[in-house]
Amino acid sequence: MVLTAQEFDVVIIGGGPAGYAAALHGGLAGLNIAVVEKEKVGGTCLHRGCIPAKEFLETAAVYRTVTGAKEFGIVADPPGIEFAQSQARKQKVVDQLWKGLQGLMKKRKVTTFPGTGRLGADHLVTVDDGTELRGKWVIIASGSVPRTIPGFEVDGRLVLTSDEVLDLEHLPASAVVIGGGAIGCEFASMLSDLGSQVTILEGLPKILPGCDKDVADVVVRSFKKRGIDIRTGVTVTGHRPAADGRTTTVQFGDGEEITVEAVVVSVGRRPLSEELGLQGTAVEVDERGFVKVDDHLRTGEPGVFACGDIVATPQLAHVGFAEGMLAIDQMLGDDVVPVDYTKVPWCIYCHPEVAFAGLSEEAAREAGYDVVTKKDPYGGNGRALIVGEPDGLVKVICEKTADGKAGRILGVHMVGPWVTEQLGQAYLSVNWEATPQEVAPFVQPHPTLSETFGETILALTGRGLHVG
Ligand code: FAD
DSSP states (O other): OOOOOEEEEEEEEOOSHHHHHHHHHHHHTTOOEEEEESSOTTHHHHHHSHHHHHHHHHHHHHHHHHHTGGGGTOOOOOOOOOHHHHHHHHHHHHHHHHHHHHHHHHHTTOEEEESOEEEOGGGEEEETTSOEEEEEEEEEOOOEEEOOOTTOOOOSSSEEOHHHHTTOSSOOSEEEEEOOSHHHHHHHHHHHHTTOEEEEEESSSSSSTTSOHHHHHHHHHHHHHTTOEEEESOOEEEEEEOTTSSOEEEEETTTEEEEESEEEEOSOEEEOOTTSBOTTSOOOBOTTSOBOOOTTOBOSSTTEEEOGGGSSSOOOHHHHHHHHHHHHHHHTTOOOOOOOGGGOOEEEOSSSEEEEEEOOHHHHHHTTOOEEEEEEEGGGOHHHHHHTOOOOEEEEEEEEOTTSSEEEEEEEEEEETTGGGTHHHHHHHHHTTOOHHHHTTSOOOTTOTTHHHHHHHHHHTTOOSSOO
């Protein structure tokens, strides 16, 4: 039997944020789109990443709020945790979004093919059930999976990655988190707030690499105050499960050991390129497994793009969205501007939250800029005191002008209450390459947490209202 490939404008391998953003954007523009997805559309972000992780962090926030209710004169029973209910709520949120996404894809006339897709010559994508699809264009958006480390085989019981943490049936009384990056810090914060005794083991000299030092220092102080043990500059060498299988002893540093109920391996994510086929194509994969692309996300094969975690750009869902749409815009013949990865927004939802766009002070200096910086703590912000979250600060990094004043805003780095929701105007300022003089006249509503950003900007013009 000779199979004839089904023809589409675009065939997308992978239905995570990068793949589904491309599908929705292309579908809206009238392109005939096929998505091949081996698990569930929504990808890591919806099923094993952003959404379930943030839902659990919100559970932790509710627990913190109830625990601290007495300060507000609210009398509540000492809170307890019914983790099965927390899991059920997380799943409800995920499922509702999943249903919505499937409905939207249908509405945009996107055809979804279940299975693993492999790309061969002439834009032919073969699904593992034998279905053949040919796209005028193809987008590779196969995403990433958690990295593991030798000696820490994931068993879903004692050794977990983010995939297993989000499916836990009960909370461990103690945990080691290997890796103090964004995801590691989110899990450490969540587990600690929900009552686990947490130790972070980080190989680098500080946690949250990439964050401004003043910002990371606030998180470190808060974590330590809440009893999270942070050990930096240490390497883990292995672990030894107890005979009863209920705990394991992790070896690290200079012969040190710690016994815990769970080890969370959070050492980054690797691109999932090994199932892509690619024989007979000019698509290249680098030594780390990333699909090679130019700044327009074009692979070596004409008409084949790659987007999201499968390319070596920041592994963020919203970067995947932007890249998926950028690929489609090129198919539509639009004039496009490549994504400026130095200025994308970053949000970390540990407590206290972190949010930034643009260069940290250290990165700006390393890049050769002479800088003027200003910090304003949330401790002086009325709303922060009202909500009982005074820890944190806003730091603005500007390029120094010839007369020594604060010029173009290079970066805004924030840590504190709800900063992930306050990043918008900071993000615009950085991306518009605005100066403090241009931003200062914009009035901030009072009393809001966002006044701290406004105050920092005003101070940079030499006319701070409350900040010197
Ligand atoms: P993925 O989401 O990994 O999707 C790829 C899809 O392709 C998957 O559904 C997979 O099943 C499918 N697939 C793979 N190979 C094939 C194949 N050959 N054939 C068919 N289907 C295939 N990012 C943020 O921006 N904000 C956050 O707060 C955030 N929190 C996170 C928290 C955690 C715990 C984790 C793990 C990640 C988090 N991320 C966050 C990162 C974010 O989830 C990823 O950057 C994003 O999901 C990448 O999107 P993607 O489409 O490139 O890949």
